[in-house]
Amino acid sequence: MEMRRFARVAVTAGLLAISSAPLFAHHGNAAYETAKEVTVKGTITDWLWANPHCIMKVDVKDPAGMVQHWVIEALNPPDMVRKGWAKNSFKPGDEVTVTLVQARNGSPIGRFRGDRSVVLANGQVFSANDPNPVQSAEKP
Template sequence: MLVVLSAAGADAHHNFRAEFDINAPFTITGTVTKVEWTNPHTWFYVDVRDDKGVTSNWAMEMASPNALMRAGWKRTSMNAGDVVSVDGYRSWDRKNTGNARSVILTKTGQKLFAASSAGK
């Protein structure tokens, strides 16, 4: 029984719809503050300024480093200080967290896919 419960927990962790809302797509543009190339998911953080001038930091999840590299990413593709535009889906709790679908590097115009699953 413990093995079954463990497997169920692992499935929930890797289930896109358990964490992110497919009906809440968004696009943000801001300055990267940090990139974490870690397993099982790569995370990056973006300072986004709203129309009132208030800045908030967004945490963006992507696929594993291995999957990103297979999709064309390099560890040097995106760094703190870079301005990016991100398409993604919001977390269910509506905090400033999302699952990135693609990232446009504004300095080059290059569009990189985040190699993550929207569960469609």
């Protein structure tokens, strides 16, 4: 029992040590629950057009009326332009419905997902998928 408690503390301490160090990895889906799509509705507070990945911040009210600050990441600007997104596609105050995959640790952080990943109040739709199937580009 004592040993188990020690192990638990050690694992927690180890993870804390790792998480307090600067982390740079921006690739991979390991941190996300990719099998489950989540849809949130809220108000955009920021749309960062930057490398390595663009970031949208959305305030979402939960059923109890508490505001959750969501962060949803896209890919880099060149890839997003290819998908039809732009720096001026969104602005703070826009009402938005976002479909995403959420962080496994339950944080309100996600990655855009699907053909209707962002839907604005005026009905405008942004897809997280690529308009050009890679296969066709590989065969000239």
